[in-house]
Amino acid sequence: MASERRYLAGFGGYLWGELLPWLGWRGLVRLVVWTGLVNLVLYLDVVTDWDIGWVALESLDEAVDLVWLFAALGAIVVTVGPVVAERRRGTAGWVVSKPVSRGTYIVGKVVAHGLGVAVSMVFIPGLVVYQWLPGAEHARGFAPPTPPLSRYLIALGVIALLTTFLVALVVMLGTLLKRRGPVTGISFFLLIFVFTPPAVFSWSKYLPGMLINWERPTGMTPLANYVFGGPLGPTEAVWATALATVAFTGIAVAAFRRAEL
Amino acid sequence: MTTTGGPIIEVNGLYKRYGKVEALRGMDLMVPRGTVFGFLGPNGAGKSTTMKILMGLVNPTRGEAFLFGRDALHAGPAARSRIGYLPQDPEFHTDRTVREILKFAGRLYSGGMNPLTLRRRVDSLIERVGLVGKARRRVRALSGGERQRLGIAQALIGEPELLILDEPSAGLDPRGRREVIDLIDDVRQHTTVFYSTHILDDVQRVSDAVAVVGGGRMLAQGSIVEILGTPTDTYTAILRGEPDGLRGRVGNEPWVAGVETTQRGELEEWTVRLADESAADRLLPLLAGQKGCDVIEFHLSDRSLEDAYLEIVGDTHGE
16 A cells, blocks of 8 residues: 555544544533443442442442443444444545545554543543542441552553553454454453453463453452552553554554555 | 646556456556546546545556656655545545534644634635535535535645545536536636546536546547547538428438438438538538528537547446
């Protein structure tokens, strides 16, 4: 395909356009609905003591789980549509007929959706949880220590890294496969496989799932454990997740540069 | 705009194969700078493929293409910043409004426009393409013709030196078609326009030059006058009266190759093709010498672009 002299030509304008769906009224509605949904489910679980059936350990542990689970599902769903549909309908061809490099198109998608999911589906719902959860626990007669905000924010940051990993994965699959069904199916399969890793292999420490392990080797997810003062979990998993995110993006760029639109 | 400098588009021996289908089979093309250039041919002749290769959307199997004198296949965003492109059946983000699409397209041009300039440009284009009442409407709620108008507006947003329009009149009603032609006429002072269409009347009205392609190859290229040619062997006569037997007499002359007649109310239009052009001075006396028959008009036949096109394309089919 035509070579792109400037690898990220037109990035600023393109990123603005890709962030549009996350901004304005549509973005606000999505943010409110998402935040409300996550917090409502957690509220029902904690305050009414309604065990929603997944786990019922410490409330913060469950909050981390819920924020992560909803954001992971959201990251796949909101990314797969634009990536596959734009390619099939010809919108991608229209965009790269402008002074925009193909690298910009792919990197912009990962950055915009990664940012959108991080802000709208991780940080804001998570911070709302942080505001009311300790009070609700006290009202129920429990007195858990209030987790330090800095550690809580870092935990949310790790979740944002994991959701960005998923966004990059979906963008890569969408670029390679071009069909919504296989992309969604493979993404959900990998979500289950990569994020519920058997910790028995020597290489398991590199899997993103070690950061949010549902098997709870310490009785809580590694992230909840970290919020209350424990270690973050295998740092290898953090670096491996970041590297995999970059690698997926790179593969998508390479494939998209050869694509006929 | 003057036509100085080299060609703005040059294509030499371009081939493109999609599986077993050969879309282009040695396409050659030269679009002079500063012209309104019609790109004609039957469906599947290779027009859209040629345009897509120029825009870097599709790879040629072999051959070369130049934009602004530089290799189009390696031109990248810098060259595209000087081009406005309307694809065939343009597809935009369906959940965005007309205004959002145009602002988005404007922001993609390197160098960029400041927000106020961009806003004014968007407003002006919305008015120019007749979408004033639809500016806040989402793309998915637009009709086919309205999407086409939006497509034309987004192609103009970067004030391009070169407009490449793939069937800009498709899906438009007669008024919309007329507006597109007027718009092309408006921008020709500063912009070279390379466009494909099947509406030959429009081409004849607005274009300086045309290329006719078929079967993935160039069949003819030149100015409108060159393509139309000047027929010197065909005459049109408008007759009033009852020229019984006249058609037989004229048709039997050895210097006449053929006669066609068409009734137009009280008048009859004759198209006479001569086998010998030097016999033209014998035709009028023959017609005028008939009793009960008046010759109202007599002249060399005009040739429409459609006639020329059909003659050039002949039995050529698409890819």
